[in-house]
Amino acid sequence: MSATQPRVVIVGGGFGGLSAARGLAGVPVSVTLIDKRNYNLFRPMLYQVATGLLSADEIAGPLRSILSRQQNVEVLLDETGSIDTVQRLVHLKEHVVPYDFLVLATGIQYNYFGHDDWRRTAPGLESLDDADLIRGKVLLAFERAEEIAALDRSDAERVRQLLTFVLVGGGTVGVEMASTLAEMSRMALAHDFRHIDPRAARILVYEAAPRVLPAFPEVLATKARRHLESLGVKVYTNTRVTDVDAGGIVANGERIPAATVLWSAGVLASPAGQWLGAPMDKSGKVIVSPDLSVPGHPEIFAIGDTAHVVAPARNLVGMKVKEPMVMPGVAQPAIQEGKYVAALIRRRVRGQEPPRPFWYWDKGDLAIVGRTYAVADLRFVRFAGFAAWIVWAVVHIYFLIGFANRFFVILQWGISFLTKRRQVRVFPGQENAAQAP
Ligand SMILES: Cc1cc2nc3c(=O)[nH]c(=O)nc-3n(C[C@H](O)[C@H](O)[C@H](O)COP(=O)(O)OP(=O)(O)OC[C@H]3O[C@@H](n4cnc5c(N)ncnc54)[C@H](O)[C@@H]3O)c2cc1C
Structure with a gap:
C-alpha cells in the first residue's frame, strides 16, 4: 500500500466488489475494500446451507484471506x-x-413492500445468518410437531400448521428453496420421527405473477412448475400474499395457517443512491452512465445489484442478443461490471484512452428444481432435466472460490446423493427454542 498512489475505495465485497478488487491487481493504486461482513458469500448455493445440505464455510470465504496475496489491497x-x-x-x-x-457494490435487500414488520416473521435468505436462522426454523418446526404429536394427540391442527411451509415469491430463490424443502421432508427426514410423517409436510409457493421463474422463458417456467408439483409442492400463481404473522399468511383473502413463512418476493437496492443523492430507479438502484459512473461524478461507480445498468448484450456464442437491456440482478453482470470498472480505473491512472462503454456477455440463466432437475436458458439453447442439472452443478462448482470448497461441496453432494440424507442437521439458537416457532 502506498500513500502517494490514487486510492480506490470499494464498498461491498460480494460478486461485484471482489471482481473489481481483483481486477486492480498490479495496478499502481491503493485499494481499500470495505464490507460489513468478513466474508464473500456464494449466494447461489445459500439455499443449500439453509436446508442443511452444505455448511456455511463451504460456500463462503474470508475476504481477507481471498485477497491476502494481492499486495495493493487492504480489507x-x-x-x-x-x-x-x-x-x-x-x-x-x-x-x-x-x-x-x-466503487459502490453494496447489493440489495428483500423488499417487504412497506411491511417491514413481516421481516421478522418471514425471513429472506440473504446472508449466512439468514441461512442458519431458516435452517433452525425449519428443523424446529419438525421438532415441535413431533413433540405435540407425541404428547397431545388432540392438537392435530397445530401439527398441520407446524408442518406447513410457505414460500412467498416464486422466483429462482423461492423455487430452489421449495424443491429442496420438499425433498428434505420426503427423503432426508422421512425416517427420523416416530409420531409425525415428515413426508406429509405441505410446501406452498405463492407468486403474484402469472408464473413461477418470471425471468425464464415460459416453456421452462412451465416445466419447472410441473417438476415442483411432482415433488409435492403446491404452487399458487397470480396470488398476492396480503398479510403475514406468526400464525401464517393471508392470500387471496384466505387465511393459511403456517408456522414457517420464508420471503423472496422482491428486492430493494442498498441505500447507495441515497448516500450519493444520485438518480435512482423504482427499486432504488443507482442509474449509471454507459461507463458505469454515476452521472456528474466520473470518479464514482455503482455496479452489480445496486446499479441500474442498461447495456448491449451478446450471448455465449457471440451473437447479439438484443439491443441495450437492463442488467438482471444476478451474479454475472456484477462480476463483469466489477472487471470493467477495474479496467477503466487502470486505464485512467495510466493516462490511456477510456475503454468502450460496458457491454454484457450474457451467459444465460440456470435454476435448480430439486436434486437432479434444473432448467437452463443459455439464450441460444433452452433445456430442462438432468442435463440442465449437470450444467448447473459444473457452473456452480467452477465459480466457487477455492479448491477446498469445490472439493468438499462435490463430496457433500456425493454423500447426500447416495444416502439421500442431509449432513448439517444441527443449528444454533436452540436455547431460545421455547419461543419458536
Ligand atoms: C438466495 C440467493 C440466491 C441467488 N441465486 C443466484 C443464482 O443462482 N445465480 C445468480 O447468478 N445469481 C443469484 N443470486 C443473485 C446474486 O447473488 C446477486 O445478483 C449478486 O450477489 C450481486 O452481486 P453484488 O456484488 O451486486 O452484491 P452482493 O454479492 O450482494 O454483495 C454486496 C456486499 O455488500 C456488503 N454491504 C452491503 N451494504 C454494505 C454497507 N453499508 N457497508 C459495507 N458493506 C456492505 C454486503 O455485506 C455484501 O458482501 C442469488 C441471490 C440470493 C440472495
Missing part, C-alpha cells in the same frame, strides 16, 4: 453509512476513509 470490516461526495470521504461507523475513486 476493512465496517459498515458504510454515508458518503461526502464533495470532500470525497466514505463515512464508516466511527471513521472516515478518503477516496480518489469510489
Whole structure:
C-alpha cells in the first residue's frame, strides 16, 4: 500500500466488489475494500446451507484471506453509512476513509413492500445468518410437531400448521428453496420421527405473477412448475400474499395457517443512491452512465445489484442478443461490471484512452428444481432435466472460490446423493427454542 498512489475505495465485497478488487491487481493504486461482513458469500448455493445440505464455510470465504496475496489491497470490516461526495470521504461507523475513486457494490435487500414488520416473521435468505436462522426454523418446526404429536394427540391442527411451509415469491430463490424443502421432508427426514410423517409436510409457493421463474422463458417456467408439483409442492400463481404473522399468511383473502413463512418476493437496492443523492430507479438502484459512473461524478461507480445498468448484450456464442437491456440482478453482470470498472480505473491512472462503454456477455440463466432437475436458458439453447442439472452443478462448482470448497461441496453432494440424507442437521439458537416457532 502506498500513500502517494490514487486510492480506490470499494464498498461491498460480494460478486461485484471482489471482481473489481481483483481486477486492480498490479495496478499502481491503493485499494481499500470495505464490507460489513468478513466474508464473500456464494449466494447461489445459500439455499443449500439453509436446508442443511452444505455448511456455511463451504460456500463462503474470508475476504481477507481471498485477497491476502494481492499486495495493493487492504480489507476493512465496517459498515458504510454515508458518503461526502464533495470532500470525497466514505463515512464508516466511527471513521472516515478518503477516496480518489469510489466503487459502490453494496447489493440489495428483500423488499417487504412497506411491511417491514413481516421481516421478522418471514425471513429472506440473504446472508449466512439468514441461512442458519431458516435452517433452525425449519428443523424446529419438525421438532415441535413431533413433540405435540407425541404428547397431545388432540392438537392435530397445530401439527398441520407446524408442518406447513410457505414460500412467498416464486422466483429462482423461492423455487430452489421449495424443491429442496420438499425433498428434505420426503427423503432426508422421512425416517427420523416416530409420531409425525415428515413426508406429509405441505410446501406452498405463492407468486403474484402469472408464473413461477418470471425471468425464464415460459416453456421452462412451465416445466419447472410441473417438476415442483411432482415433488409435492403446491404452487399458487397470480396470488398476492396480503398479510403475514406468526400464525401464517393471508392470500387471496384466505387465511393459511403456517408456522414457517420464508420471503423472496422482491428486492430493494442498498441505500447507495441515497448516500450519493444520485438518480435512482423504482427499486432504488443507482442509474449509471454507459461507463458505469454515476452521472456528474466520473470518479464514482455503482455496479452489480445496486446499479441500474442498461447495456448491449451478446450471448455465449457471440451473437447479439438484443439491443441495450437492463442488467438482471444476478451474479454475472456484477462480476463483469466489477472487471470493467477495474479496467477503466487502470486505464485512467495510466493516462490511456477510456475503454468502450460496458457491454454484457450474457451467459444465460440456470435454476435448480430439486436434486437432479434444473432448467437452463443459455439464450441460444433452452433445456430442462438432468442435463440442465449437470450444467448447473459444473457452473456452480467452477465459480466457487477455492479448491477446498469445490472439493468438499462435490463430496457433500456425493454423500447426500447416495444416502439421500442431509449432513448439517444441527443449528444454533436452540436455547431460545421455547419461543419458536
Ligand atoms: C438466495 C440467493 C440466491 C441467488 N441465486 C443466484 C443464482 O443462482 N445465480 C445468480 O447468478 N445469481 C443469484 N443470486 C443473485 C446474486 O447473488 C446477486 O445478483 C449478486 O450477489 C450481486 O452481486 P453484488 O456484488 O451486486 O452484491 P452482493 O454479492 O450482494 O454483495 C454486496 C456486499 O455488500 C456488503 N454491504 C452491503 N451494504 C454494505 C454497507 N453499508 N457497508 C459495507 N458493506 C456492505 C454486503 O455485506 C455484501 O458482501 C442469488 C441471490 C440470493 C440472495
